Amino acid sequence: MTDLKLARLPDRNPVKLAVTIMPDLHQSLIAYAELYAETYGQAEPITELIPAMLASFLESDREFGRRRRG
Numbered sequence: 001m002t003d004l005k006l007a008r009l010p011d012r013n014p015v016k017l018a019v020t021i022m023p024d025l026h027q028s029l030i031a032y033a034e035l036y037a038e039t040y041g042q043a044e045p046i047t048e049l050i051p052a053m054l055a056s057f058l059e060s061d062r063e064f065g066r067r068r069r070g
Contacts, residue, residue, distance in 0.1 A: 029046045
């Protein structure tokens with residue numbers, strides 16, 4: 001097998017996930033999306049912001065990262 005500099009690409013097939021949230025969290029997400037649009041001049045639906053928010057949260061959790069690595 002050839003050793004390429006580029007590793008095999010990870011699975012990039014999106015996974016659809018349905019969750020139920022409380023109304024106050026929904027309102028907070030709407031408010032965040034409004035602030036995002038005001039800040040960056042581009043509106044994004046909360047369904048596009050949530051995956052980025054979750055990824056950012058997980059990346060910033062040091063204990064999670066420590067345990068995940070080993």
